[in-house]
Amino acid sequence: MPVVELKHAAGRCRIECGRGLLGRPEAWREHVGGTCLVVTDTNVARHHLERVERALAFAAPRVLVLPAGEEHKTLETWRRILDELVDAGAQRDVTLVALGGGVVGDMTGFAAATWMRGVAVVQAPTTLLAQVDAAVGGKTGVNLPAGKNLVGAFHQPAAVLADVDALATLPEREYVAGLAEVVKVAAIRDEEFLAWIEKRVPALLQREADAVLAMVHRSIDHKVRVVEGDEREAGGRALLNLGHTFGHAIEAETGYARFLHGEAVAIGMRLAARLSAAAGLMDAAGAERIEALLRDLDLPVDLPDDLDAARLVERMRLDKKNRAGKFRLILLERPGRAVIRDDIDERQLLETLTP
Numbered sequence: 296m297p298v299v300e301l302k303h304a305a306g307r308c309r310i311e312c313g314r315g316l317l318g319r320p321e322a323w324r325e326h327v328g329g330t331c332l333v334v335t336d337t338n339v340a341r342h343h344l345e346r347v348e349r350a351l352a353f354a355a356p357r358v359l360v361l362p363a364g365e366e367h368k369t370l371e372t373w374r375r376i377l378d379e380l381v382d383a384g385a386q387r388d389v390t391l392v393a394l395g396g397g398v399v400g401d402m403t404g405f406a407a408a409t410w411m412r413g414v415a416v417v418q419a420p421t422t423l424l425a426q427v428d429a430a431v432g433g434k435t436g437v438n439l440p441a442g443k444n445l446v447g448a449f450h451q452p453a454a455v456l457a458d459v460d461a462l463a464t465l466p467e468r469e470y471v472a473g474l475a476e477v478v479k480v481a482a483i484r485d486e487e488f489l490a491w492i493e494k495r496v497p498a499l500l501q502r503e504a505d506a507v508l509a510m511v512h513r514s515i516d517h518k519v520r521v522v523e524g525d526e527r528e529a530g531g532r533a534l535l536n537l538g539h540t541f542g543h544a545i546e547a548e549t550g551y552a553r554f555l556h557g558e559a560v561a562i563g564m565r566l567a568a569r570l571s572a573a574a575g576l577m578d579a580a581g582a583e584r585i586e587a588l589l590r591d592l593d594l595p596v597d598l599p600d601d602l603d604a605a606r607l608v609e610r611m612r613l614d615k616k617n618r619a620g621k622f623r624l625i626l627l628e629r630p631g632r633a634v635i636r637d638d639i640d641e642r643q644l645l646e647t648l649t650p
């Protein structure tokens with residue numbers, strides 16, 4: 296069973312990926328002690344909760360089932376988790392278990408970061424996006440009406456259990472959207488991994504277990520190396536935002552309703568690749584290669600016609616990465632090598648966003 300260890304400022308996090316992990320008491324036992332609260336949502340509970348409760352029977356866990364969806368990633372829902380901890384009489388030895396996708400993981404992680412100034416959380420991600428990205432690296436938080444993830448904390452999980460069997464029940468669209476984050480990590484730092492994905496498109500789309508496990512393991516390994524190099528995103532961790540500045544603007548302009556996050560990131564990655572070529576950083580063949588892989592994986596790559604380029608640029612101005620009034624973008628020098636650039640002006644962005 297592949298294990299990756301993440302060393303961080305406050306200790307170590309053990310990340311296991313494998314098949315059938317969630318149903319195995321021994322996978323949980325070394326990470327869960329004292330009071331245990333499992334936080335999940337209605338969709339995930341239907342598919343996985345019974346199995347997890349059985350495996351965790353030794354800890355007699357309490358369970359909190361939250362409504363599913365990004366619209367519930369709020370301070371009010373975070374408060375519900377804290378209220379549950381109050382009712383449970385939880386103390387510093389409590390372990391929270393985040394069973395679900397990125398929304399459950401971020402909110403439960405934030406509750407763990409803030410309850411009694413920080414307690415243990417085990418992330419049990421059940422979506423591809425959460426397994427390869429959101430559950431690893433300690434970013435936690437909730438949204439405000441003014442924007443995504445505006446309130447949060449860095450709080451590393453005690454452990455991550457990434458059970459790839461959980462991906463079998465994911466709706467097709469959600470699974471494919473998660474593939475965008477896999478392409479992203481390959482595009483920023485591993486050309487060989489990109490070639491590996493290109494060769495296995497049918498196997499990955501059919502969710503063949505060996506291919507999926509290898510893909511999740513390699514993606515997690517990359518994420519861990521990036522986070523170990525820059526836990527608080529002072530520099531290199533920002534590279535993980537390839538496609539995200541465009542993607543967040545697209546999500547915001549479409550009211551977070553038209554695209555899944557990974558889909559918006561796929562469109563954003565194609566735009567970032569196109570801009571990289573237009574700015575003379577990468578050759579056109581590199582941009583075409585990224586675009587072709589995204590298309591082969593059934594990800595959207597075209598900016599919808601009804602979106603206004605100037606409005607998207609205004610959204611991009613609000614990006615958390617920007618400094619001193621300059622756009623800060625993640626671009627590509629070649630497939631497998633990303634750079635942070637702050638010398639792209641508004642005119643170049645408008646050109647990129649105009650079909």
Ligand code: GLY
Pocket residue numbers: 428429431432434532535536
């Ligand atoms: N999802 C990007 C990061 O964890 O930094």
